Amino acid sequence: MNQGDRLVIVGGGPSGLSTARAYRETSGAGSVTILAGEDHLPYRRPPLTKEYLRGEIPRKELPIEPGSWFEENGVDLRTGTKVAALDPGQAKIETEDGEEIAYDACVLATGSEPIRIPVPGGGDPGILTMRTVENSTELQRRVANGGRVMVVGSGFIGCEVAASLSMRSAEVTLVSMEELPQADRLGEGAGEQIKGWLEDYGVELHLGVSVEEIEHTGEGYRVHIGDSEMVVAETVLFGTGARPRTVLAEKAGLAVEKGGIVCDSSMRASYGRVFAVGDVALAYNEAAGRRLYVEHWGEALNMGQVAGTIIAGGEAVWNVAPGFWSTIGEETIKYVAWGDGYDEARFVDHGGRAFTVWYGTEGVCVGVLAHDHDEDYEHGRKLIESGAALPE
Ligand SMILES: Cc1cc2nc3c(=O)[nH]c(=O)nc-3n(C[C@H](O)[C@H](O)[C@H](O)COP(=O)(O)OP(=O)(O)OC[C@H]3O[C@@H](n4cnc5c(N)ncnc54)[C@H](O)[C@@H]3O)c2cc1C
Numbered sequence: 001m002n003q004g005d006r007l008v009i010v011g012g013g014p015s016g017l018s019t020a021r022a023y024r025e026t027s028g029a030g031s032v033t034i035l036a037g038e039d040h041l042p043y044r045r046p047p048l049t050k051e052y053l054r055g056e057i058p059r060k061e062l063p064i065e066p067g068s069w070f071e072e073n074g075v076d077l078r079t080g081t082k083v084a085a086l087d088p089g090q091a092k093i094e095t096e097d098g099e100e101i102a103y104d105a106c107v108l109a110t111g112s113e114p115i116r117i118p119v120p121g122g123g124d125p126g127i128l129t130m131r132t133v134e135n136s137t138e139l140q141r142r143v144a145n146g147g148r149v150m151v152v153g154s155g156f157i158g159c160e161v162a163a164s165l166s167m168r169s170a171e172v173t174l175v176s177m178e179e180l181p182q183a184d185r186l187g188e189g190a191g192e193q194i195k196g197w198l199e200d201y202g203v204e205l206h207l208g209v210s211v212e213e214i215e216h217t218g219e220g221y222r223v224h225i226g227d228s229e230m231v232v233a234e235t236v237l238f239g240t241g242a243r244p245r246t247v248l249a250e251k252a253g254l255a256v257e258k259g260g261i262v263c264d265s266s267m268r269a270s271y272g273r274v275f276a277v278g279d280v281a282l283a284y285n286e287a288a289g290r291r292l293y294v295e296h297w298g299e300a301l302n303m304g305q306v307a308g309t310i311i312a313g314g315e316a317v318w319n320v321a322p323g324f325w326s327t328i329g330e331e332t333i334k335y336v337a338w339g340d341g342y343d344e345a346r347f348v349d350h351g352g353r354a355f356t357v358w359y360g361t362e363g364v365c366v367g368v369l370a371h372d373h374d375e376d377y378e379h380g381r382k383l384i385e386s387g388a389a390l391p392e
Contacts, residue, residue, distance in 0.1 A: 005030035007311055008093060008101055010083045010248065011109035012036025013045075014297060015278025017064055018304025019107050019311075020075045028312030030104065032075045035095065037082040037110075040133065041067055046297055048136035049160035050327050054168055055140065062133060086252040088272030105273045105311045108249055108261060109304065112242040112279040112295060117152065121214035127221075128237045130157050142235045143170040150174075150223050150233035152211055154181035156326040158239030159194060163329035166201040173233065174198065175206040175225050189347030190333070190357050190369055197331050206231070242295065244280040257282055260293045265317040267307040275311070277303040286319035287385045288338050296324040321384040323377075334377040336384060337367025346390065348376075356380075360390035 007023055009016045012034050020032050036042065043062040051057045070077045082096040092102045114129035116122055128139055139161070143149060146169050151162045154176035162174045178184055180191025181198060198205060209226035220234035246256045255262040255270035260282025267275045267283055276283070278300035285292045299322045309316040323336030331353075342359035349355050356376040359367035365388055368380025383391065 005104035006102065007032045007105050007107070008103035009034045009107045009109055010086075010093065011111055011278070011280075012038060012040075012042045012077065012079065013109060013111045013278060013300060014042065014064060015111070015300035015304040016107065016109035017042040018301045019109060019275075019277055019308040020073070020304075022305045022308025022316075023312045024073050024075070024308075026309045026312035026314040028308070032073075033101070034070075034075060034077045035081045035083050035093075035101075036077060036079045038132065039080045041065070041070075041077070041079070043133060044297075045131070048133060049130060049157055050164055052133075053136050053140060053161065053164045059133065059137075083248060086248045086274070088252050088254065088274050091273060103273070105275065107267075107304075107307055107311070108269070108274065108276040108280055109278050109300075110245040110248065110280050111300075112244045114238065115241045115243055116238055117211065117240045119211050119213055121216065121221075122211075122238075124214060124216050124221075124236075126216065126236075127214065128235065130161060130237060130239060131242070139165075139235070139237065143168055146170055147235060148173070148220070148233040149235045149237065150221065150231055151237050151239055152176070152223075153239035153241070154178050154207070155185075155239055155241060156182065156324075158237075159198060159328045160326060161237060161239060162198055162203045163201045166203050167329060171204075172202070173204045173206065173231050175209060175211060175223070175231070177208065177210045179208045181205075181207070185339075186333075186335070186369055187342075187345035187347075187357060187359070189345060189355070193355060193371065194328060194333075197328050201329050242279070244293075244295075246280060249274075249276065249280075257291075258293060260291075262291065265306075265319065266310045267303055267318065268310075275307045277307050283318050285322075285338075286317050287321065290340075292322065292338060292340060294322040294339055296322055298323060319385075321381055323381070331371065333369055333371050334374065335367070335369045336377065336381045337369075338384065339367070342366050344390065358390055363390055364388070365390045 041063040181194040183191035213224040215222040261276035263283040354372035365383040370377040
């Protein structure tokens with residue numbers, strides 16, 4: 001793009017902000033507009049299940065950048081502005097208020113939204129999900145005086161919320177179809193450790209069972225699980241996964257596969273001057289040699305960095321192995337992996353509480369998870385990106 005050109009970013013999460021930052025840092029001189037559906041400065045979601053939920057940090061510490069950053073960098077952040085349609089042929093978008101905005105490059109950074117499980121009673125509006133600062137604030141309010149909480153799902157959101165609420169003296173029950181927490185993604189070895197941590201925090205676990213029905217009673221909910229069990233709770237939270245918000249792209253005729261907007265390693269979508277970054281993108285990773293779907297904070301920043309650089313006329317490709325950290329109570333796991341499967345998981349006990357899990361496919365290292373053993377996490381990234389053998 002040249003001076004006078006217009007970069008329009010749809011979505012004010014980390015990937016949208018990172019795009020704007022990289023564009024300016026690569027001397028992009030056109031106008032930059034971020035159309036952000038939420039009413040806030042772009043903010044950090046990871047603390048919503050951790051320090052913020054536990055009341056350890058105030059809301060004012062959540063923004064990624066202060067308001068002054070946008071002014072200083074000539075970025076027009078329009079909060080509370082939702083985009084209703086994208087027209088790649090005419091190179092313009094339309095907001096929900098009917099305003100049309102033309103662009104020379106458009107970046108879709110619309111993130112993902114929580115999935116509510118389709119069980120009888122699951123549509124009750126009082127059942128919480130966890131994506132926004134409002135969700136976390138409401139959960140804090142509900143457990144202000146303790147109380148019983150049912151967390152449905154044992155992915156990273158469910159595990160983090162369950163541990164944090166227990167630390168806040170709530171009585172927490174976690175129910176999951178997984179036999180061990182996060183075992184579907186991280187394997188049995190890691191699942192056993194996470195199960196132990198949750199039990200140590202006092203979380204009551206119902207694993208390998210599904211929620212069959214949720215009844216709203218006067219004071220809360222009766223949650224029917226498995227064949228015959230029933231758990232009573234004042235609050236129910238679904239931590240049952242998220243789906244990318246691809247509706248704008250789909251309606252605009254862009255290629256969408258496996259739930260993500262198909263992109264090349266420069267984050268370019270299939271048609272027009274449109275890019276996609278963050279949770280919504282199904283981008284080609286040069287080092288992996290295939291498209292990957294990831295929903296990690298660091299990758300949202302990395303993909304935005306690539307798109308912003310390219311749009312400003314620089315060179316960049318997405319070629320790092322994706323990774324995330326998750327903190328369950330006070331236990332932090334660091335994970336880096338292609339994330340699309342493995343046929344072998346090797347658990348290494350380092351003594352004390354430290355452990356590593358190495359993941360391999362046909363003997364090649366495709367992932368590593370480390371707890372209290374950062375050297376494996378650092379070293380593992382190099383092994384994964386170079387396609388090295390699984391360590392003995
Ligand atoms: C509670 C929680 C804790 C997490 N903890 C971790 C963690 O510890 N480690 C980790 O690696 N990852 C974590 N994640 C995941 C990480 O936060 C996401 O991967 C990251 O936020 C994705 O960034 P994004 O910019 O793609 O999307 P988002 O952060 O979802 O931002 C997208 C924004 O676009 C807006 N939007 C959507 N549609 C429109 C529209 N039509 N018009 C205008 N705006 C629109 C949305 O309102 C939203 O503000 C966590 C996620 C959650 C929810």
